[in-house]
Each structure stands twice: as structure tokens, then as C-alpha cells.
Amino acid sequence: MIRIAVILSVLPFFAFADPVTIRSGEHDTFSRLVISIGPNTGWSVEPNEGGFVLELEGRSDGFDTSQVFERIQRARLNDLRQSAPNALNLLVGVDSEVEAFLWKPGYLVVDIKEGPEPNPIRSSVGFGPLNIVANPPPESLEDYPQIFPNFLTFSPLPTETNDEAPSKNEQAPTDLSATEEALAIGIARAASQGFLEPATVVNEEPEISNEVPELEQIHTQEETDTIVAPGRPGVGISTAMDRDLAQLGIELGRSLDQQCLPADLFQIDAWGDFRGFHEQASSLTEALAGEFGVEPREAQESLARLYLHFGFGAEAKLVLAADPASSQSRIILTELAGIIDDYDGEYPAIRAQEGCNSPGALWAFLLHPTKLEANDRNKLIHDFLALPQPLRSQISPRLARRFLDVGDLDAANQLLNAADSQDANTTHEVQSARALISESANDPEAAVTVLSNEADDNARTTPQSLIRLIELELEQGLIPSEANLLLAGALRQEHRDTPIENDLANAEALGRIASGQYQVALDLVQSRDDAEAYNIVDQTFAHIVAHAETGTFLEFTFSETPEELSSETENAVSRRLIDLGFFERASTFLIGNANGEEASERRYLLAETALGTGEFDVAIDALLGMTDERARTLRARAFEGLGQHRAALAALSVDQPASSPALQFRAGAWERLTVEEDEILSTFANSVLQPPNETPVATLAERREILTQSRNSRQSVEDLLQRFSLESPEN
Template identity: 25%
Template sequence: MIRRSVISTLFLFGAAGIASAQGVTVQSGDHAGFTRLVARIGEDREWQITRDGREIHIAFPPDSPAFDLSRVYDLISHDRLRDVRDLDGLALSLACDCTISITRYRNRYAVIDIADPEDEPPAPEPAVDLPLFTGRATLPQRPGPALPTPPVTPVLDTPQPAGFAMEDAGNLLAEQLARAAAAGLLDPAPGQPLSLGDPLPRQDPPTESSPPTEAPARPAAAPPPINAANAYDLNLGTTTDRLTISAASSCIPAPARAVSEWSGNIGFFNGVGRLRADAYDDRGRLDEARALELAELYLVHGFGAEAAFWLGEMQTPPAFQTAMADFVDYRTDGVFGTFADHELCPDDLLLWLFLSDSTAEPLVETTATILAQYYALPTILRDMLGPDLARAFVRAGQGGAALEVRAALIRGGRLSPQQMAFLDLDLPGTPTPPENRLTPANAGTARADAALSHRLMTQIHTLGAATPADLTAADALVLETDPGLIQGGLRHAAALGHALSGNIEGTLAHLSLRGPHDSEALGPVFADILSSLMALDRPAPLLLLLSSDEFGQFGQFPNAAFRRQVAEFLLDRGLPAIARDLILAGGSDHDRDRVLLSRAFDRLAEDQISPLSQTTPESTSGSAAAPVETPAEMAALLSESRELRAELEQLLSRTPPADPGS
């Protein structure tokens, strides 16, 4: 019993100690000029400070909590806070005449700062009584700035007055200057040593002028002997006066990526939105790689000021993009360098050096390189810089190259007639504006794309196909002018011509999305191509086009009625399985869709290619099989249709395309 009572007593004392240690923990820390105490008092408590000299009591009404002061002096010393106690609040004993301030942090913490007292200004130094000096002294000359001064004739020193101490006066003057400099009344002279005011030793003036003596010339060192080790060393025996130092070039570095790669495969509005959304990270810092891509996208589309803004946000913007932003807006001369140094510059700068230097005179080989770099530019930059390049060729006496640039601009067809008229005024050998207005529209190359589109469509509707030569010309013109996808345009006619010839890859290349408005015209152009193939009764290219992965396996149709029209065309041509898959891919439950599905299943049963007829062919001789109703049977039918379509494609690939001239 005694042992149990002792154990229980010890347990109660330990529990009491733990409970007392579980109060509000006071944390501390020493900082430069102040000591900080932090305690979590909650949102409902306030504080009241009572100070009596260096004894401070802080109460936290309405009810002061118990504080845990066991770790207060773990991180601080007793220099400012001599002692701290928990007496219905916090009782602080300061070790200095410090100031106390309390602030609230996050509405739950009380932050107590014990700051050092402010330093009192130092007492002014007592004035020093200096002896009054009324005489005149001749001080030695100090070295000053190297200025041309007339020669001064040396003057003999005058005798010093009696009782004058030169050394004491110099020391007193130096002391006064030091006090004035310390008080901020004087500033040291820039570019002069601190020893400028030191006394100089006395030097006797020269008695007579002596001519300057020249230093003896050093004998030239003999070159090292030539032996087998250095027989082929070209630098042997060379001197600095014989070395040829090349002049510094004024060119800027070439861009890391070619200008033709700046536009990428994304439209302007989508690219600007994506790049501006990713231009800054979560901390608001600029991603310079994204900013550079955004500036390049602006430059490709001719926005120099916007590109200059994003380049200015970068720490080290590249020199070429900065110069190009200036040139695009202001056509600044010489911003890329001088054309005379083009052999010392990177090859990619040749076009830009020629455009920005009005005195450039390129050779024939250089002219070909400039034209090649111009044709490699994106479409918008070609249209923007084409007139400037043509005029630059005229200034350089290269009229043929200027007319070639003009022909490329006309074939593009994106410049207005007014812009072309202004360019024709500056080019030699071009018609005047009145003669140009009288020229028939079909006499030149200004309507080449429209004329070629009309020619291809006429061949397709009359002969059933387009000639290979015209298709090749259409492909070349599309690559050069990069027209948009419009219904009845050049890309529409070329895609249909390739589809009729069995070249589905060529068709898909012309139907790919390139411009911002191509997606709007893709649906009508695709439907028109299918309608033309059905009108010409060409099921083979129609099947190849429908089954391509680019159109989502029967997914690209403008509406359900057109889908049913294509399905009925396939059903009439003896392709019920593909017609069935085409209707099922639409996901429609229209009455006409169910009618077409019933016809397709009936035709499949009649042709004995249904899944049931493959296992028991004799069972279909009496009556037709009923349409499938379960999902498993439907999946089996879809798998069978895909196998049949693969066999059909294999057979069509072996069949040569029809000759349009036959």
C-alpha cells in the first residue's frame, strides 16, 4: 500500500508539471538592434503595458494565459532582456533603457520587440585657438593636372619672417582640412592621389638648360635558328610590325534559328494567346525563351513595336531580333551592319545587310543568294519586304533581279493594285499605270491561281480527271504563293485532281490546315470533293478518302443528310458493309438511318457475307437473316466491315489509275 501511494503521488506531481509546461510557448530571437519575443495569444485577447523604469508588465485581458518560458533564452542573451517571469502576464526586466513595442501578426500572435535606445549625437569638439599669422609664405609647387602652361622662370626664395615655423603651419592647415572633410564641407578632388597635399622636398632650380638625352637604342634580337623542329613554323621570326590585323566587323550575330522557322505551324492569334499566357511563371518572372518566341512571332507578321516591347523586357535581348524590330517599323539604315563587310559576316545576314545598306552593290553570285534567302522568308515578310528589295536592286543596277521580285509578288496576288502601281513607277521596263489598266485580266500572271483552278475543274468535269502536268503546276504554285483554302480555289481543285488520280496523300496535303481560316472552309470543301466523286461515279477514291485517319474514320461530314447520301451511294454500288459502318459512325437514330441500315443488312444477308452465313451457309437458303440486335453482334459486324475495307484497299492499290487522255 505504501508503494502504491508513493507511485500515485509521484504521478500527480508529474502530471501537474506537464500541465504547467503546456502553456503558451514564448519564442525568442536576437536581431541587429532588437530582440524579439513571439507568443500565440489568440484573436480575442488584447494587451496592456505598464512600465516602471526598466521593469515592464504586459497583461493580456480579459484572461491572461499561462506562458511556457523554458526556451526563452535558448537563442538570446541577457544583454537586453535580463529576466522574464509569468506573473498574470509577462513581467520583463530590461538590462538597458530599451524601447518596447508590441504588434499583432496574423491576428493570433503578439510580437514584442525590445529595441536599443537611439544613439545621442556626439558632443561638438571644443574649438582650437590657432595663432594668427599675418605674414606671407611661399609654399612649394604641387603637381596639378597636366595642362599646357608657359615656362616659369625660377624665382629665388625670399627670406622667411622672424619667428615663423613652416612645419607647424603646415600641420595646422592639414588638421583644419581634415576636420572640414570629415564634416562634409570639402570633397576630395576626383582623379587625384591622396598624397597630393603632402609637403614636397626642396629642389634647387636648374642653373642652365641641358638638352634631353636620348635612351640608347636596344639591339634587335636575333631570330632563333631554324632547325628540323621549327622548319615549317610560319610564325617564326615574325615581328609585330609585319603582322596584318584584320579590321573589326560591324556585323551582328546571326539568329539562333532561321527566320523561316519562326512562324511554325500555328496561327497568329492562337500563337499570341498561348505564348502570352506562358510568358510569366507562377512567381511573375518573365520566361525569356517564351518572350523571344513571342517577339519572333510578332516580327514574322510585321509588328515591330510589339516585338520591341517584349525584347525590352528581356535581360539580354538578341541583337538580330532587336535590329529587325527596328528595321520592320522604321527601315533604319545600317541597323544590321554595312554590306561592304558581308564576307566577314554570317551568311544568313546577307539579305538583311543588303536591305539596310543603301550603298550596297552585290555581285551576280551574291544576288542569287539574296534572292534565295528572300524566297525562304515567310509569306507575310515576303510581301512586306518585296517592294523594298526590288527598289534596292534598282539602286544597285540589278534591274533583272528587281523584275524577278516583282513577278513573285504578282504571282502571290496579296498586294493591292495601288501598291503594285507604286512599285512599277520605280522599276525599269514595267508598264505605266494607264497601259496596265488596259491590259486584259487573263493576259498576265496576276490571275494565275484563278486561271489554273478553272482549268483543273474544267478537265475534271469534262474528262473525269486532271492532267499530271497541270497538277504539278498547281502544286508548285501552291508552294510558292501559299493561298488560303477556299471553296472553288486552287487548293480545292488540286485536292480533287489528286483524289481522282488515286493520290490521297496529295489530297490530304492540300486539305491540311495552314491559315487561320482554313478550318472554316474545310467542311464545305470536303463535302464538295465527295459530291464530285459521287457525280463522276468514282467509288474507289471516295472510299480511300473516307477511310483515311485524317478524317477520323467516317467522322468528317457537314450534316446527317449528306452522310445518308454518301451511304446510299455506297449501298447502290454494292458496298453494304461500308454503308452500314458509315451510318453507324454518325450515331443518329433518324428513321431514314434505320431504313438504310435495314437495307444494308438485307443486302449483306443476300450476299451471304453476314457472320451467321459464314458458319452455316445452308441456313440462309430458306429466308433472310434477321437484323442484329445485341451489342456483341454489332461489334462483330463492325470488325467484319473493317476487314472487308482492308481487302478492298489492297485490291485498289494494285489497280493502275485511269489515263485522262484515253
């Protein structure tokens, strides 16, 4: 609102009305009126008592004569009086004459000169009984190139013959074919060298412009004595130099991006003084009004410089856009205006100042930061400190960010501290830059503090800063506050249908995940099918696996299986389901493809789910080609489940413990059982390994020992019968 008020207080205000507008201008030998009558309007100017009368066909809204005598004196033209809605009396001096002509469609020019009384003048547009003169005033020569006849299409002129003359005196018809050929070759050579160019044939009606003409651009009828009719074929003459000069303005703009420009084009500190903006701007008001018919370009540039001095880039661009004139200074001013208000653009002239020894290098660095040598860095900081305080405060956060981009933390601190006014220090741009500096200095806690303070004053924080605050809190293992998550939701509604909406939703969803609000997080992305939405779903389930209680975990994993989970998360969900004994449900998360380490882990999990559901052959197939200890153990369990105990025991390595002593017993691995801590099995194994006594018993002690061994063997068998049930014959 402040900027709008400033513009309205300085720039002239134009109003448009229905009456016919009249502009005036004073010249040495005549006074001129330019009347906007509208296209295809019939008109006439005729003498009457006291002067002349101008009548317009079909106009009934009168004439606006309020500003006519602000630019001309009441000498040749004494007064203007409206006698009818479509008639205007021109009261002129005794010896004055009036000449009127249509300058271009819609604009009638009336010149009041000193001289004899002229004849009535009328337009060629139908105007009832007033339409007497049918020839329109000729158009200016400057509207068309000089056109020569097309000699290539001319036929030889017929020669007069004398029937009475003797036949011997008759001349043969002249053969001009050689002349035509030579002329065609010459014209073609001249055109190829740039000295001739074809004339454009214009058969369509000219486009009517709504712009008001400048008085000095109008050519009177007396300046166009010779008329070349349009639409005739021919050749227009122009030199190669003319064509090159026409490109001079374009080449000027292009040349600016190839040179270091003078320092005075960037002396923004000299474009204003200690006075307030309104006081300085008001002094330019009269100059902005300018002379009639003359664009106040110098005053426009002065006002644009004043705007830039105070950091008003958009306003400076608006002032410069009022006149399409181009010059080196206007190009630089326009680019500076865009950079100051951070508009997207190429800015080639200022971009080319990179590496130059002038203040322009500062603005080039702001566009494209690069690592600087010490001297260049110090000069850039010096040029920045020379800027006026309003502008320095405005661009210091952006410039500090640029130095952070090239890793110069010290320079970023210096520039940010240069915004030493209280108002500048309270801006969100400055505070967010301070947070970035804290991050660069490996002090994320300080960055969180700064951004949290900004979020507390939610009228100042931006979506980008709030998103970064939530990310920093999550990186440090903190749970974002409910207030910040609600603020993210509010900003998301405020910026709906914009790219930042999804970024806010993602940040809020991550915060909801960390706080255990899993369903809220999923609802935030349920209507989206982009990669970031899938990532939110994946992170939700990964967090559920790692942190949710068993009931919550089972509630989400037994609902509809989500799509696009990562193979890592699918494996984690399956692992926890296997540990809880839900083998069939675990297998539903192992259907998709996986790569690398996740693919290997998936084969183990598939084998475990198959073992859990009794599909031992499937488990063996899942482990084909895998020879590590984990695969051997699972394979042994599969063979054991199939009753192939020896194969199960063989699947284990020599130094790998068997799955159980029972497997060793069933496989007949008596040597292994002798070292087991299981007393029953180890005792039985020892008895099996004890060779039979084939020596005849001779003494009573030997018989007593045999009885003891027999009793021990019987006890071992009884213990085994109590531990193992009888197996069917096929096992």
C-alpha cells in the first residue's frame, strides 16, 4: 500500500472521457490542433462568420477543449466554441487561414496559419450534403519506399508507322531482349550486394493505432508534394549501411553484455540525499510533466534512480516502462530494478560485470555467486557498505546467502550485520538468513531457536522457513510442536494449488509421523500419486515397525497393503510379523521385487515364512545357491521338517552347532551327542559307542560290571522313550 501511495503521489494521472479530445502545439509559423475523431468518421472544415467551423459525422458527445490554450497562445486561434454536439467553431485572426488533413485513420490535424482565406476542406468519408470534395489528402512519402517501375515486365512501346512512307525506309522493330536481360542481371547483382531490396506491396487496410500521435511526428500536406501510390510492383532502394544502422539499437543492447561498464552507472548512493523520499520525489513533479509532445526521459530516469536509491525496484521498472526508448543507462536501470526486487530474469548486461573492477561486480555476484579472491571479496563488501541504508538493508539477507553458497561464512556475517537498523533486524529475511548462518556454523540448535521464534510470530514466517524448522527438529530427534504442525496446515490451505502446498503437506506429515499420528500423516497424502507422497507412506510404515506398539502395528499391517513401499520397509514389516508368528501375513509383504542386499534379505524372509507355514520345499528353493551360516541353518530346519535328519545335519558346517540335540539323535550323530550337555542323550550316545564285551566273563566283578552297564542302558532307553514319541514307519 505504501508503494502504491508513493506512485500515485508522483506519476501523472490520466482519465479517459467520451468527448472528442483535442491536443495543441505552438510552432513558429502555425498553431496545430490534433483532434481524435475516431476511424471512419466524416469531417469538414468550412469558413463561417468569425472563422471556421469543424463538423464531424456521427459524433454527438461534444469536444474537450479544456487543455487547448495551455500550450498555444490566443494569437492565430482566438477561441473555440461548440455550436452543436458535432460542430466546433474556430475563431481565428483576420489574416489567418486553416489547413486540415487526416494524418492517419482516426486523427485529424488542423493547422492555423497567417495567410489568405482558404477554400472549404472536406473528407472523403460519406457526409451527406457536405461531402463535396472526394480526394483525401495524400499520405507522406516516408510511409513508402521509393519505387521504380518493374522493367522486367515492360513491353516495348509501339512505334508510329507511316503507311505512305516507302517500305525501304521502314525500320525493323527494336529488340529489347538483350537490354532487359542486362538490366535484370544488374538489378540482381545490386540486390545481392545489399544496395537494393524489394518493395513491399501493401494491399490491406492499415492497422489503426489507438496511440495519440506526437505533434512533431506529423507531416503536413505541403511536405508531401510527390506521391507514390502504394501497391505498385517495383524495387525499393536502400543501402547496406541503412540496414546496419537500423540494427544499432539492438546491437547496443547486445554489446552491454560484452564489456565492463563505467562505475557511474552503478553509483546508487549518489542518486538521492539525506531528505525523505516524498520531499525528493516532489521536486521531480514539474520535470515529469515535460513539454508538450516531448517525452520527459531525463526526468523519468531521475525518478527511477531515486526509487532504486530507496530500494523500490518494481516502481522504478514502472517508470522506465512508460517510454520504450533505449539507452545504456536505461538498460542498466531496468536490470537493477529487477534484481533489487528479486524478479526472475537473465540480466545479461549486469551479469557481464562479473570480475569487473566496478560496483557492477556486486550486482553480478548477487546474480551468480562465485568464489572470490581476497581483494575482490573485500572490494565487493566495500561497494555494498557504500549503498544507501534502505537498499543495503533490503539486499543484505540475499547477499549473505550468496556468500554462504560459496562457503564464505565470515563475509555472510559481515553483510548481515550491516543491516543495522531496528526495522531491518526484525524482518523475516534477516532472521532466516541468521538461521542459515547458524546451520553453516554447525549450530543447528541456534537455527532452531531463530526459526521457532519466527514461527511463534506466524504473521512473519514463510512456508519455506517453517518447513526448514520442522526438518531441523526432526534431524535433531525432536518432535515438532502441535502449534507448528497446525501452522503448516494453515499455510497449506493459504497456498493451495501452488507448488509449495505439497511441500507443506510433506513437512506436516513428517511431523505427524514423529508424533505417532500415523493416520493423519497418511490422510495428508492419500489423494496424491507422486514420488514424495509414496515416500511419506513408506516412512510412516517404517516408523510404525520401529516404534509403534504391537496393537498399533498389527492394526496398520493387517489393513489394506499399501502400494509403493520400499523393499527395505517391506522386509522390516515382514520381519516383525514373523517374530510375532504371523507367517502368512508376512509373506504378503514379500511379493514385490528387491535389489542388492534387500533382495538377499528377502530370500531369508521367504524361507522363514515358508518354514512357519510348513512349506519346507519352498524354503529350500528360496535358499538355493546361498551358503552362508544363516542359509545353512534355515536349510537344515527345512530338511528336518521334511524328516531328512541326516540331510539336515549335513547342511550344517562342521563348526556350526546343530539346530538341536534331538536332530543329532535322529541323524545318529553319536559322537556329537557325547559332548552335549543333555545328559540323557550323551549317556545314550556313549552306550551306543561302547563296544560289546566279547570276552568271556570269568570273575564275579566282571559280571557285576556287566549288570551295571545293562541297568544303565535300560535306564537310557526309558529316558529316551519318555522324551521321544514313537515315530511312524515311514519316518
